[in-house]
Amino acid sequence: MEGKNVGRLGPGAFLALIVVLAAFPPMSTDMYLPALPVMVDELGTTEAVMNMTLYGFMFSMAVSILILGPVSDKFGRKKVLVCALAEYCITTLLCSAAQSVGVLIALRVLQAVGSGAAMTVSTAYVKDVYSGALRVRMLNVVAVIGVLGPLLAPIVGAGLISVWGWRSTFVAPVFVGIAAFIMVLMTDETLPPSERVEGGVRQMLRGMKELCGNRAFVVFTVMTTIFNLPFMGYLSVSSYIYEDMFGMSEAAYSLLLGFTLIMGTVFMTVINKLTGSVVNRRMLKFYLALGTVSAVAMLLVGNREWYFFLVAFIICVTVGTAIRPWGMGILMASHPGDSGAVSSLMNFIFFMIGCTGMVLSTLPWPDYAIGIGVLIAAADIAYAVLWMAFRKRLGDLAALDSTPSGRNAGRE
Secondary structure, eight states: OOOOOOBSSOHHHHHHHHHHHHTHHHHHHTTTGGGHHHHHHHTTOOHHHHTHHHHHHHHHHHHHHHHHHHHHHHHOHHHHHHHHHHHHHHHHHHHHTOOSHHHHHHHHHHHHHHHHHHHHHHHHHHHHHOOHHHHHHHHHHHHHHHHHHHHHHHHHHHHHHHHHOTTHHHHHHHHHHHHHHHHHHTBOOSSOGGGSOTTOHHHHHHHHHHHHTOHHHHHHHHHHHTTHHHHHHHHHHHHIIIIIISOOOHHHHHHHHHHHHHHHHHHHHHHHHHTTTSOGGGHHHHHHHHHHHHHHHHHHHTTTOHHHHHHHHHHHHHHHHHHHHHHHHHHHHHSGGGHHHHHHHHHHHHHHHHHHHHHHHTSOOSSHHHHHHHHHHHHHHHHHHHHHHIIIIIOOOGGGGBOTTOOBOOOO
């Protein structure tokens, strides 16, 4: 493996560090999902209040991603990451000892800062150290962690909970954080002074402000991240649906959650293979159609049996899993000089939409499955409205009128 010298860590260990850092968000959020019903009872609260530990974390992480990326561009990766990992380990350990849901919510908000820094710097490390085709492969590794993390974390969490209880799902990440902290201390700074942002963080934020003023960019970003609304809502209430509503065990729930993500990823791969020569703009109709199928199925039969709910939501996961990297590729190809800002803003919008989904999922629906169906339908309708606006007045993203392989094609 080739790349810049990164200090006392060898190439393999440095790759392991990148993988660990990329896993912080799912490790911090998905590992304790199977225990949510138990935590509600033990801490004497309600499902809606308990879910504030999820969307409070998500909101804080979104903001930290937006801020700490530019900060690390100015001051270097190592200083930011060392401080963030120390903060993460302390707040995570305190989460394990929380005796009230209010304290747990506050600690989760603080914990998210360190998690957001880990996620941001993992991508920055790839850009700093690798180049060319190797950089692309390393970015793909980080992307795979984004899929495998939510798949494996609930399974690991269910195992920990069955032996040591829900508090162990906060103790275990502390050891991971300590290991990452030691590894970071063994690395050299990967961003030399000559490559740091001139003019400070304010200049970087000014560049983001300019992107936000591009209506085509903003509308298309929301379109391609809107299905995170029902997905994160699902993560918030899926344990209540499978365990309380359908009477399943924590272990069965974690396996079904993993199966959902696996199938969504498999279908995403199939879609990419089958549509590799299709003009990007034409894919917008396809994603809208899949979203509609998922919404109708969930609203009609999603609350009848667990397998109806499972199939209906797998379709939604397929849309969300396929459309986000597809959209980011188009945005980066359309703004080649702003890939860092594009990535930061798209991730910020992605997590903010997810945070909204977590809040909405706990409203007093007739049942949570109906609530998820409404969120899927809302995402689908929003997507359709934004698409119509995009086609009429804002369709000026150059990469939309080409195939993924880069061949030019005309508009629809």
